[in-house]
Amino acid sequence: DQQVKQNSPSLSVQEGRISILNCDYTNSMFDYFLWYKKYPAEGPTFLISISSIKDKNEDGRFTVFLNKSAKHLSLHIVPSQPGDSAVYFCAARVYNFNKFYFGSGTKLNVKP
Amino acid sequence: DVKVTQSSRYLVKRTGEKVFLECVQDMDHENMFWYRQDPGLGLRLIYFSYDVKMKEKGDIPEGYSVSREKKERFSLILESASTNQTSMYLCASSFTGEAFFGQGTRLTVV
Incomplete structure (x- = not known):
């Protein structure tokens, strides 16, 4: 049973608008969450993370929000750019344990 | 910058062959991982x-084994390759924070 779920396989957004990617998790022991970006035929690249003691973390155009009561996190990209078109994976880890659990990914297409 | 290097970008192997995928990291990370990525299934450990x-088994260890004789190197072994092992294989390493990934190996078993 998947402990990290991304229920939207794809998302299409106009350049300059906001992209919102969503992720849900089931394991309440997760306390560190990450977003990765992946282009075809390349390895995932780390984007941004958040620990469970926070509810928001920003890095430039990227903001991650964490709602622990709902076991939900989201990644906001503002403004979206065509170069952001990629597959985005959310991931979670129990602190001090070594396993990362990944969602199934959301393919973002930013249209010029 | 952390560098995780996988030995091959593309491999084509025959059914029944023994296949070795090699991964090297240069940041003295304690933890190393092998994942496979398949459409709609995300990254599976x-x-x-x-x-x-x-070593510890992940979620889908059947048909695979691993070797870690040196801290910087983690090898994935397909004992007898089968067509259902055709996939993108991703190696990663981490210390206490995020995992860093290699560029991936696209393995095709024919």
Whole structure:
């Protein structure tokens, strides 16, 4: 049973608008969450993370929000750019344990 | 910058062959991982290692084994390749924070 779920396989957004990617998790022991970006035929690249003691973390155009009561996190990209078109994976880890659990990914297409 | 290097970008192997996928990291990370990526299934953990000679099964270890004789190197072994092992294989390493990934190996078993 998947402990990290991304229920939207794809998302299409106009350049300059906001992209919102969503992720849900089931394991309440997760306390560190990450977003990765992946282009075809390349390895995932780390984007941004958040620990469970926070509810928001920003890095430039990227903001991650964490709602622990709902076991939900989201990644906001503002403004979206065509170069952001990629597959985005959310991931979670129990602190001090070594396993990362990944969602199934959301393919973002930013249209010029 | 952390560098995780996988030995091959593309491999084509025959059914029944023994296949070795090699991964090297240059940041002295304790933890190393092997994942496979398949459409609609995300990244699934095959094996991971938290120290030299230490390994633990992930979610889909069947048909695979691993070797970690040196801290910087983590090898994935397909004992007898089968067509359902055609996939993108991703190696990663981490210390206490995020995992860093290699460029991936696209393996095709024919």
